[in-house]
Amino acid sequence: MFSRIYFLIFLLAASAIGQQVTLPLPRLLTIMPMGGQAGQNVEVTITGENIEDVTELTFSTPQITAKPVTGTTNKFTVSIAAGAPLGVHDARVLSRLGVSSVRAFSVSQLPEVVRTKANNTLETAMPITVGSICNATMTKRAVDYYSFQGVKDQTVAVDCAAVGIDSRLTPVLILADGKGADLKVNRTGGMIDFTPPADGTYIIKVNDLTYQGGERHFYRLALQKSPAQPQPQTQMVSAMSWPPADLPPTANVNETEPNNKDAQRITLPCDIAGSFFPAADVDTYEFTAKKGETWWVEVASERLGLNTDPFVLVQQVKDGKLTDVAELYDIAPPMKVTSNGYSYDGPPYDAGSPDVNGKFGVKEDGTYRLQVRDLFGGTRSDPHAIYRLIVRQATPDFSLAAWAVHMTLRNGDRASLSKPMSLRQGDARAFEVVVQRRDGFDGEINISMENLPKGVSAAGLRIGKGKTYGHLIVTADEKAPCGFSLAKIIGKAVIDGKELTRPVRLASMEWPVKDAKGDIPAPRLMADVPVSVTDSEQAPLSISAAEDKVYEAKAGETFKIPLKLTWRNEFNGTSIKVKAYGEGFSGIKEFDIPLKATTHEAVIDLAALKITPGDYTFAFQSLGICKYRYNPAAVPLAEAQQKEAETTLAAAAAEAKKVAATDAEAAKKAAEKQKQAEAAMTAATSKMKSVTTTANPTDTVEILISQPIRVSVKAAGATTASK
């Protein structure tokens, strides 16, 4: 079934015995403020994990640049070009371990402010102006208060961006009168349009639905003149399959009500913009079709970022009667998404969608009807619940997305961690690449990467005919120099004799999720594909074929591959259990490699795998627990700093003692200096303690991947050159 890493018994109590899950990777967690106005400079403060020695803050658009603020390690001056695209961009930092995970950074047209002091009461409400955005962080168990001057009959729109900009906040917006009495409320992420009944002060209250707070609960509160658009947001993973290539930005036909019962006439093919409005809306379209035709129907609504569940019913109209032709429901996920049960049984990414992409065949000439409904729309009356309906002749195509392979730990951790493509020297990392196939395309897709840093290579393990996913192995040479690039992942397939190239969207977790029971994993698509390699650390184990060549094998025979292993860390246990990724090879029988073995001969029964002749690439995969020391190089540095602080303190103390009796003024200064030295000493000691602690060997569970292995399988009876 899944060629996934299987759960290992010895990981049972991973959290209980303090095991670390996966080697530390750099993660950018917060940027404050989370955006700025186009054409302005803004000073931001960042926080993250595993991000020492940050050298750069970069963005997914070159129109935003940043320079470190001198004398700080976590502040940058961000310059947003006047022409920077409005919307949400990805920000990330380059640090000792390479490129970090991304964090949303928004560019707006409005002046922006940052909430700087507590505003948790009516009395301390922060005044804001209409036509501005306020960046703030929610306080736990509190309500943030803002005030503004409303003008009679001038409608304002209040909108709080949170979920769509990577925040953990589920915002509640309340518009209240000057005394704080609630007038209008929105708790479902929507906008409040409010028309002041009189000139005066009005209050906006913001809180989390369950009054959570802290630095991960940030938000951007926009107060604008109505009408206004909701603030832009990042894309969910389901949006990987939208839009189809070459789709015009707007539809050429609009839905026209009333069309619940009296159908709107259309001709096929069509591209229609409609809305699920009002509640329980049914949009019915009528057209003629000819026997033998096959039409493909695609509806996008959820993939536009809406909470909808479109459903399409096609019926034939004959003799005044309607006969069902097709019911079209959801777009299935290409890989089974993990359930929320105790065990991990799939990736926590859903590239499927409640939207529709299906077909119907026409069995006789005649009139047909197509109904579109929102299965979530029975009681919701929201004109923003829009959709786009496309009915077309088969246009075979495909959309792709990729994400880092996650560990099959249970206990709720599920390792739903953001995993940036930041490689260590000698690293090999696996990514799952999924495909949404369009209009009957079922051919092979070859995955590859472009524009990688020096010393980094990628091998796409082909997505086989009719298959919904494959793998991508990204490998860093053990001597790869420190590097960073914006790469591309692409999929190629031949359709109707023409080669089509499609981008692979990369998905990642917004936050490291420690307990998936209480903290739901939130994945999203990333804007681009940043890749880095660090020379600061090396992978605990590298596995590769003994020789860098295409091995040859004969179908139906047993095939032996000599492996080379480089062990750089201590591992627990006596051996690692090895399986494989890659079309044709994912079913190999699990085998053991003893720890510390520098060579091993893998034996593969091609007959059992039923491998047919052809060229294959696969990779071995395993799971191991290694002793890992985080940044041990920091220890001697911290030690030196501590010694220096100690010397400075001793000198300051001696000086203070010396001048104490003689010169009152000098004594004061010396005492001050001594105090500073004491503070520096405390800081150095504390740092020393923390770097020593993290540098202690920690049991760390890691996914182990071999370098890709290429093999050419010949038909039985052909000459085999290499064995």
Add this chain to the structure above:
Amino acid sequence: MLGKAFIFLGLVTMSLAAEPLSFVRDVQPILTKAGCNAGACHAKAVTGQRGFRLSVLGFEPEEDYEAIVKQGKGRRVFPPAPEESLIVTKGAAIVPHTGGKQIEPGSESYQTLVRWIAEGMPYVQPNEPKLSAILVEPARVTMKAKTAQQLKVTARYSDGSSRDVTKLSLFEANDTAMASASGEGLVKTSDIPGTVAIMVRFGGSVSVCSVSVPLGAPVDVMPPEKNFIDHHVLANLKQIGIPPSPICDDSTFLRRVSLDIGGRLPTLEETKTFLADRSPDKRDKAVEALLSSPDYADYFANKWTALLKNQRSENADITANFAFHAWMRDNLLANTPYDQIVRQILASTGTIVSNPPVAWYKRVKEPTTQVEDVAQLFLGVRMQCAQCHHHPFERWTQAEYFQMAAFFSQIGRKPTAIAGEDLIFHKRGIAQTEHRKTRVMLKPAGLGEPPLDIAPDDDPRLVLADWMSRKTNPFFAKALVNRYWKHFFKRGLIEPEDDLRDTNPPTNPELLDALAKHFLDSNYDLKSLVRVITQSHTYQLSAMPNEHNAIDRQAFSHFYPKRMTAEVLLDSIDMVTASKTDFADLPPGTRAISLPDNSYTRASPFLKVFGRPDNTSVCECERVQSASLAQSLHLMNASDVKAKLTANNGRAEQLTKSELPEPKRIRELYLAAFSREPTADEVRIAETHLLKPRNDADGKALDSQRAKRNGYEDLLWALLNTKEFLFNH
């Protein structure tokens, strides 16, 4: 032995000549009357008693006949010696019978049973007429207190014949404090005036005798009629001779209406302003101010979310529960019409965060529970019994139960990333549910309505919501107005408030109809309903009874005092002591009436002791409003209450430090606690108490400030422990 049998048979033969017996017509009523087929006896679910199982109250005569005559290898009947039949000897306790003696040997019932066995146990007689109805005489009667009246029950049959079945009928009063009914149909009234219904059952039919017990006192002085409520209440009072109490004073009104609408005491400022206001419509304005305040929404959301089972069983439920509670509160704040609120709950789809009423489907997962909860909560109809058998007090059959369930048959669920939480959608298809017994697929139908053909694309729940909110629906509006009436008056026009049925008539039917009409005419406007109730003079009558009406329990001749609910009481204590209770996860200052779910009850001994419900039931009765020793002890001694009395910067400290003269400080305290001025006596007693010197635990004299603070703490403690404080009156 043999001789005896012959003699007996001889007797049987003599009377047999008159009329041959049948199981359905003659035997089944005996078994029912004797209680053999009661739920606790042989109608016990699945097993019955010792393998002998009868249908509940004999609603399935064919099954019962089978059980008696054929099952157990026919050992329950012995035609050669009918009186030796197990069914006879057990029923008459001639042989040991766990259920005791239910049929007197030799009695008419006994003889009928024996004769029926002797006659060969016919199920029915050829062309036997069917029972079409029962008639109770008198159907309405006015009785004086402490008098008796014999009822007569006549069974009418399909062939036009009838017979007296009084002795075989069952009688039950809906308010046993007002009247009792003997097994023979003798009704005896107590000294409580009002209306009481005697339910009569025979052979699967029900009927009712409505007994009016007037007090007969002179009704000379009546308050003026403010609105239609007064018209109907006063007319009833006049008819039954109960003089109403006068309209209450302003302090009482403000406190009462603030507690009932806003779930809180009036603030000191509100009380002072209201008492000083001389405008004639100030009471109406106070009602209006409360209705437009978020307190109204908070208080009623608290009421509704308990009934809608907003229950925390796992930590992860917090998001769903907070969202659902807040959704209810927001809709009440915005005064969304009631039918729309119900519609959005019933037909909810999507995820909880995007559409919070979906949370109801998280809690109420089974279609059977969905039917039962919806029927009881929104229609005031208790359908539970009808799942397994015909409703004993009602006309609802099992088929009607599953027809209602069919509305919920097309609910689609998909798992979400949150454990235990599904997203809900309408699953295309024909809505239908299988009858548990007949295995026939039934289409949806509203109660008492013909089955509906709902297109596979239409969500049947929307059709259900349409039927419920139709103006002609006999239950929907009445159930709500009765529920709200009870909220304000302590007693529903029908009790229990969610048990509307023919056999449980309202005490003032005209008033119930008028309230329902008002509610419908206002397009299900909840605030309008609260407004018309609280602006009525009936609501504003004094709680102090006059010489006649103290005994009245259902005619609303005076206001019936209610103990504050757990949440309101805790908030009121917080307000009077100027201290705050801290609730987990919620911002400091959150009041108990705003608590979103039941998890806080578990964490708060106070709320538990005073009966805050656990949100497991659709019945308001889950909230315990009865008094208990634990409550008294808690108020007097519990550490949380003590901490509030002595809180830093609390009321006692504030009053101690106040610069006002002592009587004014005492006045503030009384205004805060009772919304009224203290009497001269109360001021004097309080002042004397405050002036008392005090010692600490070691017997050392306290300084004057400390002593005074202790004095105020005592005073606060005393006021909080009065009935005047604890009750809304």
